[in-house]
Amino acid sequence: MKKLLPLGILLGVMMTPIFTNAHVKWFTEVTPVKESIENILSPLFMSLALIAAVVLGILTLLIPKMAKWKQIQKWDTQLSGFRKYSKFLLKYGTAIALFIQVVNGTIFAPELPITHTLAIVLAWIAIGLLLIPHHLATKFGAVLLLCLFVYVTFDHGIFYMLDYGFYIAIIGVLLVEKTKLENVGFPFLYLGTGLSLCWVAVEKWVYPSMALDIVVNHQVPTFGFAPAIFIVMAAYIEFIVGYLLVVGILNRVLGIVVTVIFVMTTMLFGMTEVIGHFMVHVVLIIFIIEGVSFYNPPIKMHKTKTDQFIFVFLNFIFVLATFVLIYYRFA
Template sequence: MRKHSVTFLLSFTICFVLSMTMPLAAQAHVKWFTDLQPVKEAMTQIISPLFMALALLIAVLLAVLTQLLPTLNNLKFMQKVDRQLDKLRVYSILLLKYGLAVALLIQVLSGSLFVPEFELLTQQQSILLWISIVLLLVPHHYATKAGALVILYLFLDLTLEAGWFHMLDYGFYVAIIVALLLEKTKLSAWGFPFLYLGTGLSLCWVAVEKWVFPLMAVDIIQHHGVPTFGFSPEAFVTMAAFIEFVVGYLLVVGILNRILSLVLTGIFVSTTMLFGMTELVGHFMIHMILVIFIIEGVSFYKPPIDMHKTKLDQMVFVSLNFIFVLSTFLLIYYRFA
């Protein structure tokens, strides 16, 4: 019993620290809140002693966390919560479909397309958005698929205009479209795993933006009074980006999805109060996805860590895999930024 209590306390502490240190990280797209032009930081400045120390520390913490999960999952309280949430899974696809319809409605009424930085410029775009909203509200999966295809057309058209690199920030929309298109098909079981993957990778991708273009995030801190808890703005940006990257990574590998989603939901609500309509327009759909993740958990997913039998092998795998993913994202983003 004492061991279970300690495990739960450690897990709660991790999530509490995330919630207290992520006010900036939750502003997933810093370009929405600053007028500064992006200036790429030198790679030697990005990979600072602080960056390397945090990367190693997080790799070790993730390795330890994987060994705490079995004990956490065996807690009676957690099992009871899981059983209650499992009953709500039948509503997940409805939340995704109608949540997307509401998100698009907010966007069209605010004159934006997908996110605040893209304005509705043509009547055709407005008409197509309204068509997709109506189709998503029709309670039939064929109408849902038609609405998803309309959204896919708008997304691809916007990608041709803004560039594929820019639109990688919003890759979760592609994941949403795929999940809706797979509804009630032989591949429907792949819909939500793809949604997890797309959302997690999007969080990782926009986290790297804060390392490569740190001045934009620093400008937000200075002009919006974001608390840095005694750290310099530059150091705080580095730490906040790491936290956001870790959250995305954990969503991809299937660790603590329900707890992380609950924490992130609270953070996004708090930043909406700070940044108002811009935050609501840009992140409403992320809110809905996180609610779905709270309901879904990781029942569909067998974490890659299960391929390794011994605790030591699991810890080494998680640590090295995190370093590899971090390095890959940073190098690719820096190369094409």
């Protein structure tokens, strides 16, 4: 029975709607209409928040036991053998992602066109530098990538670009290669990616009309739920995935599950999905390889199981409320 538990968790998340990890703004032209805060904080929303907090707290009690299983330890050892390739995967994966974007006339995301000649030139130079197998070339390429991100941010605003904040984390990892700060690179990548997923999830609560349009026009399966309820639940799944990455729970399992979901969304949304999420695929593969061996997650600050449960429960509610309020006010 115990051995069926992680399989049940894995299958449950894999059956989550493929719509969950789609960036809403990529697939709809509906004018964003902000929902009232009263409607966002509905009884359904509050109930799901409490359920999610309890489930996450329980996970903190189960994970250490799961980690001791022989099969899990075997997989952990096998995957750890690929860690020496993680930095190369990130560097060359970033170059390929940029290539796909620039060829399609965009940068960082499908809805961010790159039209200025200088920006196009800098993007191609950054790609070339990232392909050079030397850490100095990597750093120069990362600096150019940072300049491009700042350039796009000036055009679209800080809060808009928080959807793609994981690029800042990627740039950070590339910049600290072969420096005294190298060990903080991948933890920063976990943090940046997790926070980006949380931020994107809130969009579905604050601007539900766009998500509803996608559900209808793309015939996204709602598994028997009303579209409005389905959207709230899908956004929770995405928010929880981001939160789990930040606190350091189930990162390898999450990497596998979310990668599978992204493959499914590619079949539904096509090339736009490939352009937008190729870089995320690369990051998730790195998470699958790395696990959390190098990462001292916040949950480790608390030693007893009770303290860890309370920390995750209360922290999830706090993080959720903070994201919703900040997004509602500024986005």
